[in-house]
Amino acid sequence: MEVTEDIIREVEMGNRKITLDLYHYSFNVLMSNAVRYKNHKEDQMEIVNNAFVKIVTNISSYKPGTAYFSWIKTIVQREIIDDFRKNKRYKELFKMSDSDTVQDSVVDPDVYESIDNESALQMLNVLPPATKLVFNLYAIEGYKSKEIVEELNISYETVKWHIKQARKKLKSLIVENKISLKQ
């Protein structure tokens, strides 16, 4: 499916069939983003469908021929960040903890090969919400630290701290995973 001007017009006119076709076409991108940030199905659905409603209402902003998936990826990420901001304890979530109990581990590069997608996703979901968000934005979405600072309205040090914490936690999980695999 290619998002052409005809499709955009039909979506604007409220053609439900075309709109649902577009939904199926966009679903993989939207959902793959949602699952990295939200653990529960209902929350994922909320993110995916709210993002799609924004896509439909602003479909006129999309220029046919440009990268559609990049455009919708930006929208769903924005939806995730906005959802995070709705949390009344937003600022508290990003507070850096003094008690850094997680030990930094060294992981053999070969170990990564033994971890499948499902396990990797489970590891990400173990991270605290704020840490998970920052790490996702930085490591997976490719945001710069400065962009994360602006987007989340937190300090540069906070961003760096959460990235560092995420890496340490994930490495420890990978090491644990290796042990469990051996056993």
Place this chain on the structure above:
Amino acid sequence: MKDEKDHIDDFFKERSEQGSFEAPDSFLDDINSKLDALDQKKKRRGGFFWWSLIPLGLIVIYALWPNDSQNKKTQLLTENKAEKSSNEKEINDSTQLKKSLTIRFEDSLSLNKVKENASSSKNTLSSGIESKTKISPLKEGDEVSNAIVEQDNSLLIKEELKKQEQPNSSNSNNESEIVPPEIKESVIADSNPEKNIESINSNINTTQNEEIELSETNAVKDNNKNEDAVIIDTLDTNLSENSTIHSDTSESASVQIDSLSTDKEDQDSTLNVEEVDPSETMLAGGNRKKDDKIDHEIQLYGGMLNSSSNLILSNDSSTFPMNTMESNLWSSSFGVMYRAKIKQFDLGAGLSWKQNGEKVNYSTSITQYADVDSLIFVGWQTDSIFNPNTETWSVDSIPFYDTTTTTESITDSLFYNDINKYTWISIPLRFGYRFDINKFSIIPRGGIDFTFAMGSNTGTYAEQFNQGLVQKSSSQFILSYALQLEVRRNFERWHVFVNPYFRSNVTPVISSAIQTRRYNSWGINAGIGFKLK
């Protein structure tokens, strides 16, 4: 160490890109309901616009509708004329009827003279007299035909007038051959429309009856030819009496009719004066005598307005300030006004519903500018939402050693394309002066509006530094001033008007550290007004 960091980042990035998902039914149900809600929202917006046009349409239709009161006047005048002519005709008919009554009575008596020798004449005559006295019901043996009773009087009148024109006795005899005298008597009795005349006739006939009976008794007893003469004399005497009485009756009837006619004419002339004289009926049209009393009016109106935001931004140096991404909004209003006219001064107060706001499209593309050299990275970023942000920081690795400048334009990730609409209930107070030009009035007015927010009244704005979109609630109370020029067309008890106006908020609708937002509105209302008693 750095390689290890990069490796773990890349590992999770790769894994996250490998997933594949299909939309479950629960997701589809949810998105369908969300899309339904979206469609309804769109329809409601469109629907409201069209609904707001309905009262305007009705007002225009009402204003353009043919003037009923004028039609009624014309109709009344026509009816009055018709009534007058019919009254005149009735009077003429009645007069003619009286004439015919007299003639017929005379004729019938003449016939009696002719038939006086016949033995049946007594019964016939008496029955005829009886029917004349009682009118109805008829007694057994009377041969009065209903058909004749139902005959048109005018035909009889014509017939009688013809007979009047012709020579006397021969025609009477001819008539007696055609129409039996008893029928004529019945016709006389039945066709008599005036009860007074009936009662008088009955008196006459009672007397006549007694005399006739006496004459007939004499005629039976004596077969003398002189008896005929006696009878004829008696009858002639009766005839003369009847004629006299009839003429009196006719006169009295005529007098009555004339008096009725006079009353009627008086009424008609009064009505005509009231309806035709425009100086008495015209309202506020300039021809009417201006008095010092207070005229009370009530007005119903609806209309459209175009509102633009009057925005003051503090500490804003962004390339794309909010107001450059906002546009005017068309919305609707309706309301009711009470107006009082004291001399030519116009005072008004009312209640109105209106909306205002703006269209926003915070979706200008982000422009990134980066200047990279061997030591530092300097970047500027400006987007549609945020103020310009300049920051200098060190970079870990230096990919190249020459100074390079790059400019990149990317699609704005954070955007908002919608309408901020506020709904208000206001109490307008107006003061003006009326210039009356024939049936039109021009009323310049000024005034203030006390306006109250309805519901939460929130709008979405891109006002805060690095905070993205924020929702702002409007003030609960707004004070505005308004200038307007009403042009109205006056009718008898009502008027239609158009009312272009300008309204501006004195107190702000949205007030924050970044923005102070007021609205200016141009609009036009149209409506209908009624004069209260």
